[in-house]
Amino acid sequence: MWSLPMFHCNGWTFTWGVAARGGTNVCIRATSASVMYRAIADHGVTHMCCAPIVFNILIDGAQLAGIQRLASPIEVLTGGAPPPAALLEKVETLGFHITHAFGMTEATGPALVCEWRSKWDSLSGEERARLKSRQGIYVLSLSDVDVKDAETMASVPRDGKAVGEIVLRGSSVMKGYYKDEKATAEAFRDGWFLTGDVGVVHPDGYVEVKDRSKDVIISGGENISSVEVETVLYRHPSVSKRR
Incomplete structure (x- = not known):
């Protein structure tokens, strides 16, 4: 599901990945909680990309709609601004599984990704969020x-x-x-x-x-x-x- 313009760094690199895996692109005309949650339910969204500010919209919208947790988890690639760990912790309780990346047009898109390590699975939600708020290690296209x-x-x-x-x-x-x-x-x-x-x-x-x-x-x-x-x-x- 697209909450980012496809001309953004995160947006256009995500486009290639969806096409390579034969996925369906779900496009929305407004980045509002009601539109996003409706698209998630109607299309069975499994992946999305967004800026961290969208997490606020999703959290507030879930509270208004009485949503405790998504029926199925959604993988989310986020970047563009350093997200506070507390914000990541809140949105993950709803069922959004966050992967944090760092990039820029000058580096042809994502340059760093916070690659998750299985040994962190047993940590508290607060500690996992703190680790996820880091930008991570460099991708293969960088030396x-x-x-x-x-x-x-x-x-x-x-x-x-x-x-x-x-x-x-x-x-x-x-x-x-x-x-x-x-x-x-x-x-x-x-x-x-x-x-x-x-x-x-x-x-x-x-x-x-x-x-x-x-x-x-x-x-x-x-x-x-x-x-x-x-x-x-x-x-x-x-x-x-x-x-």
Whole structure:
């Protein structure tokens, strides 16, 4: 089921996968809870892709319609913004099974995917959601991903704490911006494509986005991740969505 425009990164790569598996594309004209839940029931939807904001629509709509859980689970590929772990935990209780990806047009679509490990199945819902909120490991079309100090281009420690800029390289990364040498030069350094996203690398090698570099809050000389602030807010029972 499509809740994304097919010209979006997540949208057009998903199109190929559905065609390759001989699936049926269920298109909707409005991203509203009533339309999506009706399509799910009428067409037996098994997969969908969406931006994290759609989870708010699904959660609120389920409450209004008295839906406790879907009749059958739905596999969901989400990306486009770092989803708070609390939001993933809420939507998964409805029967949506989330796979989190990170990508951009410059990398020909998805570049990282939070590949699930069976040993995590026994963890609590809160802990599983925390792991799923990470962007993950690089896909096969890339040769490498790293998190580097923007000044020195040295790799940051893989401790889940040291922050740096997420960088990519591989055959699926663009050669440059069309007829824009200045932007191309600014986007690459030492053979790496600079994503503009600030993140960390966990000891297991999974990357987690902490913010866009331009969205980092500086207060009292400290760098504060707006994503972490958002995650805390989402855990408050009175908060349902960003305003």
